[in-house]
Amino acid sequence: MSERVADSTIKGFLYQFNKTILEIVNADDEDVITVEGVVEDVDVLSASGELEAIQCKYHETKEKFIPSLIFKPLLQMAEAYDRNPSARIKYTIFIYVPNEDHCQKDIDPSILNSALATTDQSLSKIVSRISGKFDKVEFLKNTRIVFGPSLDEIECSTKAALELLGIQGSDVDTLLYPNSIEKIAKLSSIKDETERQITKAKLYTYLSSATHTAISKWTLALRNRSEILKNIKQQLSSYFSQNSRDRYFYIDKNEIDDYEEKVVVFFGNYIKKYYSKPSHVTAPTFIINDNIEAIRDLEFRLYTKGIKANTGLVGNSFVVDHFFRDPMKKINRNHIEEREFDLRLLAMDSEQEAINHRKGDDLYLVCSNTPNNIELTDVNFYQVGISSFNELEYVIGIRNSHE
Incomplete structure (x- = not known):
């Protein structure tokens, strides 16, 4: 996938x-919002039982709106309506195209007719599933x-809406907003x-208890990437200033x-910073999603x-107690002359349960999704x-710049 396409895809998801x-924050207390709903991208079920099904499209590279841009979502909605015409569902295509004024419009019957008559093979498959009894007028x-607005504009609106939640002591730009995106x-x-x-209440509860910024490809794709990285560094600094943490x-x-080019350098930099002095009392543990052969x-x-x-x-066998033992050290005049080992290195693919055998103080998850086999109870964990x-x-805290 080209960088331009990848960037466009990420922007589409962020949109x-x-x-x-916005739908969650602006919802009534009783409304239930389904992310990636049964019908569309966002399903908003009101207390009255009416459902609004919203599909989002982001086309910043298009100069103007052309009907074919909505053929696919329109046909998908028509198929959903045809399956259950008596359901109380309102369908919304929420789309950004440059040079289009922000407004709401009815869809002209000619656009639907053109979509139903498409010769595009992938769209024709959807059309073939729509019955001859399909009521175009009612649909x-x-x-x-x-x-809708541009991505930058909707981001500003989202932050303003989060501000109105009134969560005290929480910065919108670097805590509430990125954590909402990650959620x-x-x-x-x-x-x-x-x-x-x-629901609005569930999002409020989640954000109220958030003390650290979750970092993922989504939060780092936001405009204030450098500010978010700086903020998470500040959040973690107190933990990395403590020499006794079992990390x-x-x-x-x-x-x-x-990874392949820099992993050894990273381990060396970490040891030099956080495990090179007698006051650094606990060996770090690194778990890699790889097999034992690669780890060796x-x-x-x-x-x-x-x-x-x-x-x-021990020989060719993994012994969990041998893995978690503390290294023997030889210290002379406040200088470590010799140490049995500098770090623990675990092959996750080969020993999936070992990580839970003895839990440390802090677990740093350098990944987008936490593996199911990692237990997160009774440990401080941070998504990085x-x-x-x-x-x-x-x-x-090893370097002063992320460039």
């Missing part, structure tokens, strides 16, 4: 997430198109529809752009750099879903 947050009475992104990935439902890092190697190769690469890793292996070791070193 949808912002619209979802269009319940369908509208809303030309909706996570809900959208859940398979069970009932677990994708949220675990789970790293998804597939989400780090420079990494162990050798570290050894050639003068860094000794404990992989928990960055994409490079430079950014990771920055937020945990």
Whole structure:
């Protein structure tokens, strides 16, 4: 996928997430919003039983609106209506196209007729599922198109709406807004529809208890990326100033752009900063989503750099107590002359349950999604879903810049 297409895709999702947050914050207390609903991107069920099904489209590269831009969502809505014409559903296509005034319009019957007559193969499959009894007139009475604002504009509106929630002591730009985006992104990935439902009260409760900024590809795609990274660095600084913290890092190697090239350098930088003095009392534990063979190769690469890793292996067998033992040290005049090992290195793919055998003080999840086998009870955990070791070193205080 080209960088331009990838950027466009991310913006499309952010546009949808912002619209979802606005619907939640502006909803009545009894309304239930379903993220990635049964019908469309956002389903808003009011207390009266009426459902508004909203599909979002973001087309910043188009110079003007042309009907074909809404053929797919319009046909998908027509199919949903045809399956259940008696349902109390209002259909909304929420779309951004440059040079279009923000407004609401009825959809002209000629646009629907053109969509139904399309020769596009992928759209023709949808048309083939619409019955001959489909009532176009009634469908269009319940369908509208809303030309929305740009991504930057809707972001400003979303932040203003979150401000009105009145959550005291929480910065909107670097805490409430990115955490709201991350919350909706996570809900959208859940398979069970009932677990994708949220209310204004639930969002309020979630944001009220948030003390750290969740970092993921979605929050780092926001305009204030540098400000968010700076904020999470400040949030974590108190923990990394304590020499006695027992720290675990789970790293998804597939989400780090420079993993193979920089992982050994990162471990070396971490040891130099946080495990090089007698006052640094606890060896760090790093868990990688890889097999034991790859971890042993990494162990050798570290050894050639003068860094000794404990992989928990006794011969060819993994022994969990051997993995979690404390390293023997030889200290002379406040200087570590020799240490049995500098870090623990666990192959998640080979030993999935070992991470839960002994829990540390802090668990840093360098990933977008937490593996199901990691237990998060009784441990401080932080989502640090960055994409490079430079950014990771920055937020945990090893370097002064994330560039």
